[in-house]
Amino acid sequence: MFAVVFGLLSTVARAQTEVTDLTALPIEQLMQVQVVTGASKYAQASSEAPANVSVITAADIKAYGWRTLADVLRSLPGLYTNYDRTYTTLGARGFLRAGDYDTRFLLLIDGYRTNDPIFDEASVGTEALLDVDLIERVEYVPGAGSAVYGSNALFGVINVVTKRGRDMDGVQVSGATGSTNMREGRVTWGKRAENGAEWLLSASVDDAPGRDLYFGEFNRPGISDGVARGMDFDRAKRLFAKGSFGEFGVTFGYVDRTKGVPTAPYDEAFNDPRARADDARQMFNGTWQHALDDVTDVSARVFWGRFVSLGDYPYYPPPVGINRDIFDTAWYGTELKLVTHRIDRHTLAVGTELQRDYRDVMLNFDTAPYRGYLNDQRNNNRVGVYVQDQFLLHRDWVLDTGLRYDHTSFAPGIFSPRVGLIWHAAATTTIKAIYGMAYRAPNDYELHYQTSAPGGQQLTPGLSAERIRTYETVVEQQVAAGGKATLSVFENNVSNLINQGEDPNTGLLFFSNVARVRTCGAELGYEQNWPGGTRLRTSYSLQRSKDMDTGQMLSNSPRHMMKLNLSAPVWRSDWRAGVEAQYISNRLTASGLPSEHVGGYWIANLTLLAARLAPNLEMSASVYNVFGRRYADPAGPEQPQPSIPQDGRTFRLKFIYAFR
Numbered sequence: 227m228f229a230v231v232f233g234l235l236s237t238v239a240r241a242q243t244e245v246t247d248l249t250a251l252p253i254e255q256l257m258q259v260q261v262v263t264g265a266s267k268y269a270q271a272s273s274e275a276p277a278n279v280s281v282i283t284a285a286d287i288k289a290y291g292w293r294t295l296a297d298v299l300r301s302l303p304g305l306y307t308n309y310d311r312t313y314t315t316l317g318a319r320g321f322l323r324a325g326d327y328d329t330r331f332l333l334l335i336d337g338y339r340t341n342d343p344i345f346d347e348a349s350v351g352t353e354a355l356l357d358v359d360l361i362e363r364v365e366y367v368p369g370a371g372s373a374v375y376g377s378n379a380l381f382g383v384i385n386v387v388t389k390r391g392r393d394m395d396g397v398q399v400s401g402a403t404g405s406t407n408m409r410e411g412r413v414t415w416g417k418r419a420e421n422g423a424e425w426l427l428s429a430s431v432d433d434a435p436g437r438d439l440y441f442g443e444f445n446r447p448g449i450s451d452g453v454a455r456g457m458d459f460d461r462a463k464r465l466f467a468k469g470s471f472g473e474f475g476v477t478f479g480y481v482d483r484t485k486g487v488p489t490a491p492y493d494e495a496f497n498d499p500r501a502r503a504d505d506a507r508q509m510f511n512g513t514w515q516h517a518l519d520d521v522t523d524v525s526a527r528v529f530w531g532r533f534v535s536l537g538d539y540p541y542y543p544p545p546v547g548i549n550r551d552i553f554d555t556a557w558y559g560t561e562l563k564l565v566t567h568r569i570d571r572h573t574l575a576v577g578t579e580l581q582r583d584y585r586d587v588m589l590n591f592d593t594a595p596y597r598g599y600l601n602d603q604r605n606n607n608r609v610g611v612y613v614q615d616q617f618l619l620h621r622d623w624v625l626d627t628g629l630r631y632d633h634t635s636f637a638p639g640i641f642s643p644r645v646g647l648i649w650h651a652a653a654t655t656t657i658k659a660i661y662g663m664a665y666r667a668p669n670d671y672e673l674h675y676q677t678s679a680p681g682g683q684q685l686t687p688g689l690s691a692e693r694i695r696t697y698e699t700v701v702e703q704q705v706a707a708g709g710k711a712t713l714s715v716f717e718n719n720v721s722n723l724i725n726q727g728e729d730p731n732t733g734l735l736f737f738s739n740v741a742r743v744r745t746c747g748a749e750l751g752y753e754q755n756w757p758g759g760t761r762l763r764t765s766y767s768l769q770r771s772k773d774m775d776t777g778q779m780l781s782n783s784p785r786h787m788m789k790l791n792l793s794a795p796v797w798r799s800d801w802r803a804g805v806e807a808q809y810i811s812n813r814l815t816a817s818g819l820p821s822e823h824v825g826g827y828w829i830a831n832l833t834l835l836a837a838r839l840a841p842n843l844e845m846s847a848s849v850y851n852v853f854g855r856r857y858a859d860p861a862g863p864e865q866p867q868p869s870i871p872q873d874g875r876t877f878r879l880k881f882i883y884a885f886r
Contacts, residue, residue: 260272260279260281262275262279262281262365262367262385263337263365263385263387264279264334264365264366264367264383264384264385265277265279265365265367265374265383266374266575266614266616266626266628267337267374267563267565267575267577267614268523268565268573268575270573270616273648273650273656273702274616274624274626274648275367276626276628276644276645276646276648276658276660277367277368277369277646277658277660277700278368278369278658278698278700278702278712278714278749279365279366279367280302280303280365280366280368281363281364281365281366282298282301282302282363282364282366283362283363284361284362284363284389286298286791286793287358287359287361288835288846289761289793289802289804289833289835290791290793290804290806290831290833291804291831291833291835291846291848291850291878291880292358293358293878294314294350294351294352294354294358295350295351295354295356295358295361295364295384295386296309296314296316296350296351297358298358298361298364299316299350299364299366299384300316300808301763301789301791301806301808302366302765302789303712303714303749303750303751303765303766303767303787303789304318304319304368304747304749304765304767304769304787305317305318305366306322306784306787306810307350307859308322308782308859308860309351309859309870309872310489310491310859310861310862310865310870311439311458311487311488311489311870312485312487312489312491312503313327313349313351313353313485313503314350314351314352314353315327315328315350316328316331316348316350317782317783318330318331318368318381318382319368319381319716319718319745319747319749319767319769319771320745320747320769320770320771320780320783320784320785321381321718321720321743321745321771321780321783322782322783323725323726323781323782323862326862327345327346327347328346328347328348328349328350329341329345329346329347329348329378329666329669330378330380330381330666330692331348331378331379331380331381331382331383331384332348332371332375332378332379332382332383332384333348333349333350333384333386334383334384334385334386335355335356335386335388335477335479335509335511336386336387336388336468336475336477336511336513337385337511337513337527338477338509338511338527338529338531339375339529339581340355340507340509340531341378342507342531342533342555343533343555343557343583343586343606343669343670344533344535344553344555344586344588344669344670344671345535345553345669345670345671346377346378346666346669348378348384349505349507350384352432352434352460352462352483352485353462353481353483353485353505353507354481355464355466355479355480355481355507355509356386356388356464356466356479356481357412357428357430357464357466359400359412359414359430359882360388360389360414360426360428360466361386361387361388361389362387362388362389362390362393363386363387364384364385364386364387365383365384365385365386365387366382366383366384366385367382367383367384367385368381368382368698368714369381369382369660369662369696369698369716370642370644370662370663370664370694370695370696371383371662371664372630372632372640372642372662372663372664372665373612373614373628373629373630373642373643373644373662373663373664374612374614374628374630374644375630376579376608376610376630376632376642377608377632377634377637377665377666377667377691378666379664380664380665380666380692380694380720381694381718388426388466388468388477389416389426389468390416390418390424390426390468390470391416391417391418391424391425391426391468391469392416392417392418392424393416393426394414394415394416394417394426394884395416395417395418395886396415396416396417396884396885396886397413397414397415397884397885398412398413398414398415398416398882398883398884398885399412399413399414399882399883399885400412400414400880400881400882400883401880401881402878402879402880402881403878403879404876404877404878404879405437405875405876405877405878406434406435406436406437406876407435408432408433408434408435408878409432409433409434410430410431410432410433410880411430411431412428412429412430412431413428413429413430414426414427414428414429415427415428421471422471422472423469423470423471423472424469424470424471425467425468425469426466426467426468426469427466427467428464428465428466428467429463429464429465429466430463430464431461431462431463431464432460432461432462432463433459433460433461434459434460434461435456435458435459436456436457436458436459436460436486436488437458437873438453438454438455438456438457438458439453439454439457439458439488439871440452440453440454440871441453441454441488441489441490441496441867443866443867444490444496444497444866450496450497453497454488454489454490454496454497455497456486456499457486457487457488457497457499457501458486458488459484459485459486460483460484460485460486461483461484461485462481462482462483462484463481463482464479464480464481464482465478465479465480465481466478466479466480467479473514473515473516474512474513474514475512475513475514475515476510476511476512476513477509477510477511477512478508478509478510478511479507479508479509480506480507480508480509481505481506481507482504482505482506483504483505483506484502484503484504485502485503485504485505486499486501486502487501487502487503487537488501489861489865489866489867489870490866491539491681491862491864491865491866492539492680492681492682492864493541493680493681493866494539494540494541494549494680494681495540495541495542498540500538500540500548501538501539501540502537502538503535503536503537503538504535504536504537505533505534505535505536506532506533506534506535507531507532507533508531508532508533509529509530509531510529510530510531511527511528511529512527512528512529513525513526513527514526514527521566521567521568522564522565522566522567522568523564523565523566524562524563524564524565525562525563525564525565526560526561526562526563527560527561527562527563528558528559528560529558529559529560529561530556530557530558531556531557531558532554532555532556532557533553533554533555533556534552534553534554534555535551535552535553535554536550536551536552536553537550537551538550539551539679539681541679541680546594547592547593547594547595548592548593548594549590549591549592549593549677549679549680550589550590550591550592550593551588551589551590552587552588552589552590553587553588553589553671554585554587555583555585555586555587555670556583556584556585557581557582557583557584557585558581558582558584559579559580559581559582559608560579560580561577561578561579561580562577562578563575563576563577564576564577571617571618571619572615572616572617572618573615573616574613574614574615574616575612575613575614575615576612576613576614577611577612577613578609578610578611578612579608579609579610579611580607580608580609581607581608581609582605582606582607583605583606583607583608584605585603585605586602586603586604586605586606586670587602587603588600588601588602588603588670588671588674588675589601589602590675590677590679590682592679599676599677599678599679599682600675600676600677602674602675604670604674606634606635606636606670607633607634607635608632608633608634608635609632609633609634610630610631610632610633611630611631612628612629612630612631613628613629613630614626614627614628614629615627615628622649622650622651623647623648623649623650624647624648624649624650625645625646625647625648626644626645626646626647626648627643627644627645627646628643628644628645629641629642629643629644630642632665634667636667636668636669636670636673636691637665637667637668637690637691640665640667640691641663642662642663642664642665643661643662643663644660644661644662644663645660645661645662646658646659646660646661647659647660654703654704654705655701655702655703655704656701656702656703657699657700657701657702658698658699658700658701658702659698659699660696660697660698660699660700661695661696661697661698662695662696663693663694663695663696664693664694664696665691665692665693665694666691666692666724667691668689668690668691668692668724668737672689672724672737673685673689673737678734681735681864682734682735683734683735683736684729684732684734684735684736685736686736686737686738689724689737689738689739690722690739691722692720692721692722692723692724692739693720693721693722694718694719694720694721695718695719696716696717696718696719697716697717698714698715698716698717699714699715699716700712700713700714701713701714705752706754708754708755708756708757709752709753709754709755710752710753710754711750711751711752711753712749712750712751712752713748713749713750713751714748714749714750715747715748716745716746716747716748716749717744717745717746718743718744718745718746719742719743719744720741720742720743720744720745721742722739723739723740723741723742723743724737724738724739725737725738725739725740725741726862726863726864727740727863728863735863735864740775741773741774741775741776742773742774742775743771743772743773743774743780744771744772744774745769745770745771745772745780745783746769746770747767747768747769747770748767748768748769749765749766749767749768750765750766750767751763751764751765751766752764752765758795758799759793759794759795759799759802760792760793760794760795761791761792761793761794762790762791762792763789763790763791763792764788764789764790764791765787765788765789766786766787766788766789767786767787767788768785768786769783769784769785770785771783779814780814781813781814781815781816781817781860782813782814782815782816782859782860783813783814784810784811784812784813784826785811785812786809786810786811786826787808787809787810787811788807788808788809789806789807789808789809790805790806790807790808791804791805791806792804792805792806793805796834800836800837800838801834801835801836801837802834802835802837803832803833803834803835804831804832804833804834804835805830805831805832806830806831806832806833807828807829807830807831808828808829808830809826809827809828810826810827811826812824812825812826813859813860814860815860815861815868815869816860816861816862816863816868817868822868824857824858824859824860824869825857825858827855827857828853828855829850829851829852829853829855829857830851830852830853831848831849831850831851831852832848832849832852833846833847833848833849834846834847834848839881842883842884842885842886843881843882843883844881844882844883844884845879845880845881845882846878846879846880847877847878847879847880848877848878848879848880849875849876849877850873850875850876850877850878851873851874851875851876852875853875854874854875855874856871856874857871857872858870858871858872859872
């Protein structure tokens with residue numbers, strides 16, 4: 227069913243075939259025109275994109291003291307996060323299955339697909355590939371994105387654009403400390419040469435010992451006091467390199483994150499310091515872009531990636547030793563793309579992607595005494611072809627169409643269409659009507675992981691791909707100089723939902739296609755930039771997510787969300803204060819029973835930024851959860867607790883020094 231939306235946003239450039247119209251815009255309107263690439267795989271004004279695209283800049287990340295990509299994303303309309311004290315996961319428009327691994331978002335870094343083949347995980351927490359100080363901007367494209375990107379783009383595409391060598395122009399060193407003796411350090415060098423070549427190299431380390439955490443479920447007199455001591459530690463090291471010369475570009479990234487596991491999931495022993503998860507990711511992305519003429523560009527990409535995860539689960543008695551998971555996957559591939567304006571009033575994009583997962587290994591065994599439960603090794607393929615056409619029907623009307631065909635080892639022969647009709651109703655008003663279909667193929671973990679160890683998992687043969695149909699109407703309008711407002715009304719229909727549950731007969735977890743889900747809702751947002759540098763971004767989201775087979779409301783699905791971000795100068799132009807406030811309403815726990823839920827909460831964060839504390843020296847001081855609110859996130863089916871408590875008040879002090 228097609229939803230209708232009203233809203234308001236900044237004036238937008240006409241179709242790319244009419245870029246000369248930009249010269250006629252007033253300067254206030256011109257400053258609001260945003261160019262994005264994540265919606266269609268080529269640069270276009272956000273008003274021409276067939277989605278309600280949100281953009282976060284490097285200046286925003288500094289102003290609000292955001293530490294991870296999850297911090298960035300949960301400030302946006304319709305998005306929220308869940309943290310189980312090991313991984314941070316992302317929800318959109320009332321949909322987040324507790325225990326999920328962000329399989330329903332596609333995460334790109336400079337166009338490189340970061341979702342790994344075994345879990346399909348889009349890493350946004352401390353396990354993510356990228357230090358947020360290296361982010362130039364983040365584009366979030368909500369809605370079905372499979373017509374452009376294939377699998378995983380059910381609820382949106384996150385496109386992270388990194389900084390270039392010129393953005394550093396020398397050596398930059400940063401250090402931070404904070405609550406629970408947290409420490410961070412980074413060294414980055416970047417330069418642009420006279421011949422146009424530019425390079426950026428960066429290395430960073432993070433070490434957070436974490437707090438002792440209390441879990442009432444394990445408070446057993448004479449056995450345990452319910453406190454996990456020293457178990458919440460989080461350590462990571464990262465390397466990142468980026469270079470370009472002429473038509474060629476290259477990006478390399480590496481992260482190794484070790485996280486203590488304090489919650490005793492999968493029936494493991496509580497408060498055992500051996501419980502941990504170690505994840506290492508690597509990426510290589512090489513690109514070539516060439517203009518055949520004034521109206522046609524061609525590009526190619528070759529990429530490689532690897533993901534290795536080790537999980538230790540101590541049990542006693544027996545066995546006395548550790549049950550260990552090892553996941554090791556590596557892949558390579560290529561993409562070819564052509565974008566042309568040769569046909570009058572059309573922007574045509576045609577491309578193909580090929581990916582070979584040449585190693586997908588899953589092992590599970592007890593260490594002492596050794597006992598093997600799983601040794602699964604296989605390889606897989608993914609091939610996709612797509613075509614998009616943006617047709618300027620009339621001076622004020624644009625028709626955007628797209629179609630992609632994918633064939634994977636786990637989901638052969640899937641078509642994903644997208645249609646968007648864009649009407650520039652007035653110089654300050656744009657209305658978009660968007661329809662799309664997307665899919666997520668079952669991943670290797672869901673299809674083939676099994677172990678009879680305690681807290682183990684059994685197979686469910688014949689899993690089908692999840693599908694979603696989305697209907698959305700967006701109104702964007704400029705309401706004042708420097709101000710814009712948006713209203714989006716949407717309906718999402720998910721079928722063949724892959725869900726994890728526990729078999730009451732065996733006590734083992736399993737995956738199955740169990741549900742049809744419908745979500746209806748609306749998002750209202752407003753942004754304002756005032757002279758002098760004060761910036762405001764606020765939003766309200768209302769959604770209702772329902773299991774169509776049972777009639778029950780979806781677990782971990784807030785009905786209401788409110789966000790506010792305000793940044794303003796407080797002393798001279800280089801001292802700023804950033805205030806962030808977020809409200810998330812009640813959410814049902816994994817049981818789905820109305821009586822079992824986590825309460826709604828307000829949290830507020832405050833950051834003071836001194837861009838020039840001294841020559842070449844920058845300082846920021848942040849307090850998170852200023853009022854010390856107690857709140858929790860719903861737990862997944864692998865956890866013994868129904869909910870996971872979150873951090874109270876914490877702080878961070880950070881310095882950045884530039885050698886130039």
